[in-house]
Amino acid sequence: MIDLHPNIDAELIPILDEVADPEIPVLTVLDLGVIREAVIRNGKVMIKLTPTYSGCPAMDVIGDDIKAAFLKRGMKAEITLVLAPAWSTDWISEEGKRKMEAYGIAAPLEETADKEALLGNKPLVKCTNCGSTHTRLVSQFGSTACKALFQCEDCMEPFDYFKCLK
Amino acid sequence: MKDQDLYNYILGVADNSLILGQRLGELCGHGPNLETDIALTNIALDLFGQTRSYYQYAAKIAGDGRTEDDIAMLRNERDYKNVLLVEQPNTHFGHVIARQFLFDVYHLQLMNALQHSKDEMLVAIARKGVKEVSYHKRFSGDWLKRLGDGTDESKQNIQEAIDHFWPYTDELFDMTDSDKKIADQGIGVDMTTLKDDYYKQISEVLEEATLTIPDNPYSKRGGKQGIHTEHMGYILTELQYMQRTYPNMTW
Numbered sequence: 001m002i003d004l005h006p007n008i009d010a011e012l013i014p015i016l017d018e019v020a021d022p023e024i025p026v027l028t029v030l031d032l033g034v035i036r037e038a039v040i041r042n043g044k045v046m047i048k049l050t051p052t053y054s055g056c057p058a059m060d061v062i063g064d065d066i067k068a069a070f071l072k073r074g075m076k077a078e079i080t081l082v083l084a085p086a087w088s089t090d091w092i093s094e095e096g097k098r099k100m101e102a103y104g105i106a107a108p109l110e111e112t113a114d115k116e117a118l119l120g121n122k123p124l125v126k127c128t129n130c131g132s133t134h135t136r137l138v139s140q141f142g143s144t145a146c147k148a149l150f151q152c153e154d155c156m157e158p159f160d161y162f163k164c165l166k
Numbered sequence: 167m168k169d170q171d172l173y174n175y176i177l178g179v180a181d182n183s184l185i186l187g188q189r190l191g192e193l194c195g196h197g198p199n200l201e202t203d204i205a206l207t208n209i210a211l212d213l214f215g216q217t218r219s220y221y222q223y224a225a226k227i228a229g230d231g232r233t234e235d236d237i238a239m240l241r242n243e244r245d246y247k248n249v250l251l252v253e254q255p256n257t258h259f260g261h262v263i264a265r266q267f268l269f270d271v272y273h274l275q276l277m278n279a280l281q282h283s284k285d286e287m288l289v290a291i292a293r294k295g296v297k298e299v300s301y302h303k304r305f306s307g308d309w310l311k312r313l314g315d316g317t318d319e320s321k322q323n324i325q326e327a328i329d330h331f332w333p334y335t336d337e338l339f340d341m342t343d344s345d346k347k348i349a350d351q352g353i354g355v356d357m358t359t360l361k362d363d364y365y366k367q368i369s370e371v372l373e374e375a376t377l378t379i380p381d382n383p384y385s386k387r388g389g390k391q392g393i394h395t396e397h398m399g400y401i402l403t404e405l406q407y408m409q410r411t412y413p414n415m416t417w
Contacts, residue, residue: 054294055215083219084290086297139201140305141208145298149201165297 033091180220314375
């Protein structure tokens with residue numbers, strides 16, 4: 001079996017898996033790939049966290065939620081924000097992408113797909129409501145910094161698309 | 167301070183993002199439509215995020231007990247090193263887009279170049295920033311083309327905005343003494359080497375937008391030396407109001 005979280009102590013995984021992203025509550029911090037490292041050192045949980053976007057307001061909340069989750073078990077966690085290497089949408093787990101789609105947010109495509117859609121070429125982002133690829137970009141920026149707003153031309157539903165960040 | 171030049175350099179970069187972010191933040195709830203309102207405030211958020219990383223780093227270099235908040239909120243006008251372009255008001259949507267585009271092209275050049283800095287922290291911030299700024303530039307460039315190649319009225323307004331901001335672009339490439347020293351050390355970016363490419367990039371987009379490239383040799387500068395336009399005081403008044411009224415308050 002592949003070790004999905006090589007830098008995370010095995011006993012911490014179930015606890016981290018309880019902490020959800022405050023803006024996309026179906027995703028845990030592990031799905032999102034923002035935990036770079038989580039280890040126990042001298043009885044303390046040391047966590048390295050990478051922000052998705054520099055100004056992401058969820059990061060402070062995520063840090064607090066992680067601390068609270070450990071505190072509930074009588075463990076003290078210390079969070080360090082790490083900027084490099086910069087977070088990429090490739091770090092979102094396959095499971096995370098599936099959950100995201102089911103929640104109504106189109107998962108990030110390859111970078112080229114992003115540009116194709118922008119250039120008015122064949123739109124490739126699939127509607128999360130009806131599955132049609134007949135969609136259009138409404139706005140580069142959606143409800144949060146990490147999302148763009150799309151609309152389906154078939155069922156007319158607007159939906160969020162998680163921007164590809166590489 | 168041991169690294170006064172590095173400190174100055176970082177503030178020069180960071181203050182542009184802070185002041186432009188504040189300008190864009192003013193549009194929250196006032197954008198021309200919901201999508202652009204959200205987009206512009208999202209861009210503001212990215213800029214604030216970046217600026218926070220810079221100020222945290224600057225505070226560490228200063229090492230005199232000041233925090234990121236002190237640096238952002240408690241300096242006086244003359245101590246801000248942002249260029250004059252970013253403090254110009256949101257007169258109309260064309261102004262917002264023109265100002266943004268003229269800054270974004272420069273900003274992306276800077277972020278790309280800073281990734282090769284000898285300073286690890288600046289590299290980390292730039293690597294993160296470059297992804298965000300690419301989106302900003304795509305947004306402002308798209309709108310520039312849409313307005314330029316749009317109706318007679320939109321074309322006239324965006325052309326007027328480009329003409330208005332053109333004299334502010336030269337300052338983006340000015341190098342202060344600190345900038346020069348830091349560039350010589352391989353930490354900062356020698357912006358003068360990027361100037362030709364900047365005007366080339368801008369001209370290409372303006373042409374695509376069917377706009378006229380201004381031919382105005384006059385330059386407005388002074389922000390990098392702390393000599394700001396009359397708009398700056400108002401921005402700081404609003405930005406610093408809470409911290410000045412209730413010293414040491416936190417959210």
